[in-house]
Amino acid sequence: MTGPAVVVNPDTPVRTASAVLGEHGFSALPVVDDEGRLVGIVSGADLLLAGMTPAAAKGPVARVMRHPVISAPMTATPAELTATMLSERLRCLPIVANDELLVGVVSRSDLLRILTPxxxxxxxxxxxxxxxxxxxxxxxxxxxxxxxxxxxxxxxxxxxxxxxxxxxxxxxxxxxxxxx
Structure with missing residues (x-):
């Protein structure tokens, strides 16, 4: 798991979220509120589908993020994380504590490192x-x-x-x- 996760908030401009995704090479970014609660997720596909017109690029991530978010509890096993990611076709999975506070993100490569001897x-x-x-x-x-x-x-x-x-x-x- 990568933690603390790189995040954006609902008011972050789409252009900024796009730059963060590109800079870090992530497939998606969790969107959290001021208290660190997971409120959405925005992927590169979401940003591309939003269209990168000047108006859309200046708009907030809240307009293009997906919610509710599929997430997993901190207690999930690697097998459970793998099953969720495969069944939901996810590239990354936010990990939460107390059902809403974001603590990190698990990626496919994180799971491969765990599962490969x-x-x-x-x-x-x-x-x-x-x-x-x-x-x-x-x-x-x-x-x-x-x-x-x-x-x-x-x-x-x-x-x-x-x-x-x-x-x-x-x-x-x-x-x-x-x-x-």
Whole structure:
């Protein structure tokens, strides 16, 4: 979860909300009142649908925001958050306390980080580095608790040492084993 969330209020000009979305690369922004209660959400699609005429751009977010907002309580599990986001086709989900006070936002990438084992992420990074070096998949990569094993054919001992050195440069690798 990202918290505290970047937010706008209902009186924020559409142009400002658009700039904030673009600057941060978010898909949507929660809209909160002066007490921090979630009152709406505005996405890039909402802003585009509103039309970026000079008059619309100066108008308040309240005119284009969606409400009521689908949100989740702080007690929701990753599985519950995932189910809600998938069933509602959401890219992000506001997280609230006491049914209305915004505490943060969960994105798809937040959930992927939680649900993807660290070794799987490390294996993907190592495989990417090896593909960049060789131009394609040539070796099999296995990772167990940060220990990387690379197996497959090497042109010679020099190439094996290059691959081993390359694997050690990948952040998170604790130990390497490279063999034919």
């Amino acid at each position: 660290a070794d799987a992420v490390l294996a993907a990074r190592v495989e990417g580095a090896l593909r960049a070096y060789s131009g394609g998949p040539r070796w099999t990569v296995a990772v167990d608790d940060g220990e990387v094993s690379v197996r497959g054919p090497f042109a010679d001992e020099a190439e094996r040492r290059v691959v081993e050195a390359l694997v050690r440069t990948v952040p998170g690798v604790r130990r390497t084993a490279v063999a034919s």
